[in-house]
Amino acid sequence: MLTVVLLSALGLAGCARENAAGGGGPWGRTFLSQSTSRPLVPGTRIELRFSDGKVGFQAGCNYISGAARIDGGRLVVSEVASTAMGCDPQRAEQDTWLATFLEAGPELRLDGANLVLEGGGTTVSFVEGSVAEPDAQLVGxxxxxxxxxxxxxxxxxxxxxxxxxxxxxxxxxxxxxxxxxxxxxxxxxxxxxxxxxxxxxxxxxxxxxxxxxxxxxxxxxxxxxxxxxxxxxxxxxxxxxxxxxxxxxxxxxx
Missing domain, CATH: 2.40.128.270 (Lipocalin)
Incomplete structure (x- = not known):
């Protein structure tokens, strides 16, 4: 269930920490969507930011975050909360879909810089942000x-x-x-x-x-x-x- 709040908690680690800390995988990395079997709103893409026991994600409107762990090859996301920025109906619906997709525990496959999430008939392919979009320079x-x-x-x-x-x-x-x-x-x-x-x-x-x-x-x-x-x-x-x-x-x- 997606809880919308003006200020969203970013410190949601809980028991997920034991599955994240020191485990490598996606933790400490950012991934950008490259393709999805569900069409996205034009001009948007999905961004996933993994940290220790947490995941933050965006799809063109609000920033959403939750506790996260990997269990049996699936990404398990809970305690989901969102900022409350106003969005057009299409982007708002896309936010809801993405939160629901991640809370449903999609299968996670990671191969180097490439990550795939699959579940409920939907497949989303990502590439690590540093590969898809090299770091910008401070100056300029x-x-x-x-x-x-x-x-x-x-x-x-x-x-x-x-x-x-x-x-x-x-x-x-x-x-x-x-x-x-x-x-x-x-x-x-x-x-x-x-x-x-x-x-x-x-x-x-x-x-x-x-x-x-x-x-x-x-x-x-x-x-x-x-x-x-x-x-x-x-x-x-x-x-x-x-x-x-x-x-x-x-x-x-x-």
Whole structure:
């Protein structure tokens, strides 16, 4: 059963941990759908993100997550919850179908970078994200914020609010927190980005202001960062974080 909540728990490990930890397989990997016997909404694809005892998945609208384990060659998913971003009826129905398909315990076959899920007459073939879509570079793309993280919970950016960041090769970061323009500087270490002198304009904001507060909070000081395929994750020391998607590239200054 798919439970829809505005903030969805991401720490659902439970007893699944013993089946995931140290077992290799899909854990710690991201897979992107390449084909499916059930047609998807045009312009969408399925993304599966496996972590220790958990799986997160998207199919063009909400981010859905649940506890996960592999039992007898089948993927067993439970305690499923979803963000509550508004979707058109076709994508909303696709979210429901995907959650139901995964909760039904499809057979899982993994061969190198290729993963197949099959059950109930439906077959979905995936390839590992790093193969299908090499990691984007930090510098160049316009990174759009689509997910707000607060510790163990995650939620979508409200419809109509657009926050984005662009990093340049000369150490500058520019963009918008969702309402006001922002600018600052940054330096990169192996797994962290340190932001300095970040400032923004001071236009009054309503709903966008709540998003902007989180964006600016993450851009104060040092944040952990990770790029996986076209996704950037920024996480502040207190667990506040941002999920961003790479868009069009911005020309670097000459």
């Amino acid at each position: 793309p316009e990174w759009t914020v689509d997910t707000l993280v607060d510790g163990q919970t995650s939620g979508s950016v409200p419809a109509g609010v657009r926050a984005h960041l662009t990093f340049t090769i000369d150490g500058k970061v520019t963009g918008s927190g969702g309402c006001n323009s922002l600018t600052g500087t940054y330096t990169v270490d192996t797994e962290t980005i340190t932001f300095t002198a970040v400032a923004s304009t001071r236009k009054a904001c309503a709903e966008a202001g709540l998003v902007e507060d989180k964006v600016l909070h993450v851009l104060r000081g040092t944040a952990q960062f990770r790029i996986e395929a076209g996704r950037l994750t920024l996480t502040a020391a207190d667990g506040t974080g941002l999920g961003l998607t790479a868009g069009r590239a911005t020309p670097s200054p000459s």
